[in-house]
Amino acid sequence: MAATAPLYLVLPGYQGSGPGHWQTRWERERPDRFHRVEQADWDHPLVGDWVAALDAAVTAAGRPVVLVAHSLGCVTVAHWAGGAPASAASVTGALLVAPADIDTAEVPELVNFRPVPQRPLPFPSTVVSGSDDPWCTPDRARAFAAAWGAHFVDLGPYGHINADSGLGSWPAGRALLADLGEPGRAVQA
Numbered sequence: 001m002a003a004t005a006p007l008y009l010v011l012p013g014y015q016g017s018g019p020g021h022w023q024t025r026w027e028r029e030r031p032d033r034f035h036r037v038e039q040a041d042w043d044h045p046l047v048g049d050w051v052a053a054l055d056a057a058v059t060a061a062g063r064p065v066v067l068v069a070h071s072l073g074c075v076t077v078a079h080w081a082g083g084a085p086a087s088a089a090s091v092t093g094a095l096l097v098a099p100a101d102i103d104t105a106e107v108p109e110l111v112n113f114r115p116v117p118q119r120p121l122p123f124p125s126t127v128v129s130g131s132d133d134p135w136c137t138p139d140r141a142r143a144f145a146a147a148w149g150a151h152f153v154d155l156g157p158y159g160h161i162n163a164d165s166g167l168g169s170w171p172a173g174r175a176l177l178a179d180l181g182e183p184g185r186a187v188q189a
Helices: 022-029 047-061 072-082 086-090 108-113 138-148 171-178
Strands: 007-011 034-036 065-070 091-097 125-130 151-156
Touching (some): 047 072, 065 072, 072 138, 125 138
């Protein structure tokens, strides 16, 4: 593999991504390309710790990086990028799936992530949302995409786009990842 091939950094959300989650499947299928950003505490997340772990992983990659975030992982990306870290220059794109609306979530462990940053991201990105996501309304997901300067994809009724959504290894997600930065393509799950 060429040294310039991107590394895909996987950023799960609150409580991590279990064995049936598409993120975990992607890691298992391509361990040479997909690496999880490990957090010290998946159940009691602290925004500063999660942002620092992301920054350390991007810096350690030593090559171009594509972020593959889910739920609270999307909010972590927005916080990290908003701090304008020098390491952001190596990020070539971000797939932000099912961003959690932390501003309305009544989960005490997540309050420290408020407010969800509303600044443009310094790299191409795509926000993917389920039309019936219990963690974020479609209007709010569209607002996040607009604020972040991201392409928006409404996946339809797939809930929080996690293991419970029945997507398996989610080939359509891989297609979105491959087409990152090329808005306008209709993708079916």
